[in-house]
Amino acid sequence: MTDSATRLEVLAAARERIALFLTLLMILLYFGFIGLVAFARPVLARRVVPGLSLGILLGALVIVASWLLTWVYVRWTSEHYDGEIERLREAA
Amino acid sequence: MIVQETAIGQPNPVAEMFFFGFIAVTLGITWWAAQRTRTTEHFYAAGRSVTAGQNGLALAGDYMSAASFLGIAGLVSTTGFDGLIYSTGWLVGWPVVLFLIAEPLRNLGRYTFADVLAARLRPAPVRVAAAAGTLATVTLYLIAQMVGAGGLITLMFGLSYETAIVVVGAAMIAYVLFGGMLATTWVQIVKAVLLLGGAALLALMVLWRFDLNPARLFAAAAERYGDGVLAPGKLVANPLDALSLGMALMFGTAGLPHILMRFYTVPDARAARQSVFYATGLIGLFYLMTFVLGFGAMVLVGPDVIRAVDKGGNMAAPLLAELLGGRPFLGFIAAVAFATILAVVAGLTLSGAAALSHDLWVNVVRHGRAAEGEELKVARVATLGLGLLAVLLGIAFKGQNVAFMVSLAFAIAASGNFPALLLCIFWRGCTTAGAVASMVVGTVGTLTLIALSPTVQIDILQRSEAWFPLKNPALVTFPASFAAGILVSLLTANADLRAGYRRWERRMHLGVVEETHGHERGS
Numbered sequence: 001m002t003d004s005a006t007r008l009e010v011l012a013a014a015r016e017r018i019a020l021f022l023t024l025l026m027i028l029l030y031f032g033f034i035g036l037v038a039f040a041r042p043v044l045a046r047r048v049v050p051g052l053s054l055g056i057l058l059g060a061l062v063i064v065a066s067w068l069l070t071w072v073y074v075r076w077t078s079e080h081y082d083g084e085i086e087r088l089r090e091a092a
Numbered sequence: 093m094i095v096q097e098t099a100i101g102q103p104n105p106v107a108e109m110f111f112f113g114f115i116a117v118t119l120g121i122t123w124w125a126a127q128r129t130r131t132t133e134h135f136y137a138a139g140r141s142v143t144a145g146q147n148g149l150a151l152a153g154d155y156m157s158a159a160s161f162l163g164i165a166g167l168v169s170t171t172g173f174d175g176l177i178y179s180t181g182w183l184v185g186w187p188v189v190l191f192l193i194a195e196p197l198r199n200l201g202r203y204t205f206a207d208v209l210a211a212r213l214r215p216a217p218v219r220v221a222a223a224a225g226t227l228a229t230v231t232l233y234l235i236a237q238m239v240g241a242g243g244l245i246t247l248m249f250g251l252s253y254e255t256a257i258v259v260v261g262a263a264m265i266a267y268v269l270f271g272g273m274l275a276t277t278w279v280q281i282v283k284a285v286l287l288l289g290g291a292a293l294l295a296l297m298v299l300w301r302f303d304l305n306p307a308r309l310f311a312a313a314a315e316r317y318g319d320g321v322l323a324p325g326k327l328v329a330n331p332l333d334a335l336s337l338g339m340a341l342m343f344g345t346a347g348l349p350h351i352l353m354r355f356y357t358v359p360d361a362r363a364a365r366q367s368v369f370y371a372t373g374l375i376g377l378f379y380l381m382t383f384v385l386g387f388g389a390m391v392l393v394g395p396d397v398i399r400a401v402d403k404g405g406n407m408a409a410p411l412l413a414e415l416l417g418g419r420p421f422l423g424f425i426a427a428v429a430f431a432t433i434l435a436v437v438a439g440l441t442l443s444g445a446a447a448l449s450h451d452l453w454v455n456v457v458r459h460g461r462a463a464e465g466e467e468l469k470v471a472r473v474a475t476l477g478l479g480l481l482a483v484l485l486g487i488a489f490k491g492q493n494v495a496f497m498v499s500l501a502f503a504i505a506a507s508g509n510f511p512a513l514l515l516c517i518f519w520r521g522c523t524t525a526g527a528v529a530s531m532v533v534g535t536v537g538t539l540t541l542i543a544l545s546p547t548v549q550i551d552i553l554q555r556s557e558a559w560f561p562l563k564n565p566a567l568v569t570f571p572a573s574f575a576a577g578i579l580v581s582l583l584t585a586n587a588d589l590r591a592g593y594r595r596w597e598r599r600m601h602l603g604v605v606e607e608t609h610g611h612e613r614g615s
Binding site for chain 2: 005008011012015016019020022023026027029030031033034035037038039041042044045049050051052053055056059060062063064066067069070071073074077082085088089092
C-alpha cells in the first residue's frame with residue numbers, strides 16, 4: 001500500500017470517528033428531550049425562572065446545541081482535514 | 093368571544109403590491125437564469141456555480157415551508173408548548189445531514205441521490221427504487237403545499253381556491269421550466285431573506301411589548317391560559333407517538349430529495365459542508381423565533397380569535413402582524429407566506445423532474461445513452477407534467493385535511509431514502525438487493541402503515557378504531573428499513589462489491605479527481 005493511501009485512510013477514519021460521535025451526541029440530546037416530553041411531563045413543567053419552564057428552556061437548548069455541534073465539526077474539518085485532503089488530491 | 097376586526101380575506105393593496113413585486117422580481121430572475129441554462133448540469137445543478145453562503149440561504153429557503161411558519165405559530169398559539177416539539181424536531185436533522193450525508197453525497201453523485209447508489213451498485217434496480225421513493229416523497233409534500241397554498245390565498249386575498257392553485261402552479265412551472273436550478277436557487281434565496289426578515293421583525297415587535305424578555309411573554313401566557321401552556325400537553329398523549337414523530341422529523345430531513353439535490357449546486361464537498369453549517373444557523377434561528385411568534389399570538393391575539401378566523405390556527409402569524417403593524421404589515425406577511433409556498437413547490441418539482449428524467453428515463457429506459465439535449469428536453473417535459481399534476485391534485489384534495497401529508501413525506505424520506513443511502517455510503521457489505529430491499533420496505537411499509545393508522549382510519553375515514561396504533565409509522569418503518577437492508581445484503585453477500593469498496597472510499601473523500609480539471613462526463 002502506498003504512503004498516500006495510508007494517510008488517506010487514517011484521515012478518513014478520523015473524520016468518520018468525529019462525524020459518528022457528533023451524530024450520536026445529537027441523537028442522544030434530541031431523543032433525551034423527546035423522552036422527557038413523552039415520559040416526564042411534570043419535570044418539564046417546572047420553572048427555572050418565573051415564566052420560563054424547563055421544557056421551553058431545554059427546547060431552545062436543543063437548537064443551540066445543534067448550532068454548537070455543527071460549529072465543532074466545521075471547525076475540526078477546516079483545521080485538521082481540508083488542508084491534508086487537498087494535498088492528497090494534488091498528489092493523486 | 094371577542095372578535096378582532098380583521099382585514100384578512102379582504103383585498104389588501106399592500107399585499108397585492110408585495111405579491112406582484114415578488115412575482116415580477118422572480119420572473120426577472122427566471123429570465124436571467126434562462127439565458128444561462130443550456131446544459132443538464134445547468135438545469136439540475138446551476139452549473140455547480142452556487143457559493144456556500146448562497147446555498148446555505150437556498151437550503152433554508154427550500155426547507156422552511158409555510159407549514160412551519162404558519163403551522164407552528166398556529167399550533168403554539170392554540171396549544172402552547174406542544175407546538176415546540178415541531179420547532180426543535182424540524183431542526184435536529186440538519187446536523188445529521190452535515191455529519192453523515194452532505195460531503196459524501198457531493199463527492200459521489202452528480203444530480204440526484206440515486207447517483208450515489210448507482211455509482212456503487214447495479215444502476216437500474218437502485219435507480220428505480222430511489223426514484224419511487226423520491227416521487228412518493230415529492231408528491232405527498234406537493235399535495236400538502238398546494239392545498240395549503242389554495243386555502244391560505246383564499247383566506248388572505250379573497251381569491252377563489254382554484255384560481256390560487258393555478259397561479260401557484262403557473263409561477264412554479266415558469267421558474268423551473270425556463271430557469272432550472274439557477275432560477276430555483278435564487279427564488280429560494282429571495283424567499284429565505286423575506287421570511288427570515290419578516291419573522292424577525294414580527295418577533296421583535298412582540299418582544300418589544302415584553303421589555304425584550306421572552307420569559308415575560310411566557311409568564312403572561314401562563315397567567316392568562318394556565319400553567320399547562322408551558323408544559324407538554326395532550327398532543328403527545330401517547331409517548332410512542334412522540335418518539336415516532338421525532339424519528340421521522342430527524343432522519344426525514346436527511347432523506348428529502350429536494351434538499352439532497354442542492355448539494356450538487358456547489359463547487360465541492362467543502363462548500364457543501366459549509367452551506368449546511370449556514371443553513372443550520374438560519375433555520376435554527378427561524379425556529380427559535382417561532383417560539384416567540386406562537387406565544388405572542390396566544391397572548392396578544394388570543395386562541396379563540398385565532399380559531400374563529402381559521403380553525404386550524406394557521407392565521408395566527410398574520411393576525412399578529414395585523415395587530416402589531418396594521419394592514420400594511422399584514423399585507424407584507426401575507427405576501428411572504430405566499431412567496432414561501434411558491435419557493436418550496438419549485439424546489440420539489442425540480443427534484444421530482446430530475447428523478448423522472450435523469451434516473452428513470454436516461455439511466456434506466458435509455459441505459460445512460462441519451463444525448464445531452466434529449467435529457468434536457470425530457471427534464472422539461474417532466475417539469476411540465478409534474479406541475480400540472482400538482483395543480484390537479486391540489487384541486488382534487490380541496491377541503492381535505494392534508495396536514496398529515498407533510499409528516500408522512502418525512503416518514504417516507506426517513507425510512508425509504510435515508511437508510512439505503514447511509515448503508516451504501518458507509519457499509520462495505522451493502523449489496524444491490526440489500527439497498528433495494530431497504531428502499532422498498534421503507535417506502536411501501538410507510539405508505540401501508542399510514543393507511544392503517546388513526547390519521548387515515550379515524551380522522552379521515554371516520555372508523556371507530558385503527559389497526560395500527562401510531563399516527564406516524566417511522567418508529568416501525570425506520571428500523572425495519574435498516575434491518576431489511578442489512579439482512580438482504582448479508583444473504584446476497586458479494587466479494588466483488590467488497591473489493592470495489594476501497595476505490596469507492598477514495599472517491600468519497602477525494603471526489604472525482606478528474607472533475608477538478610473539468611472533464612467528467614457520463615456516469
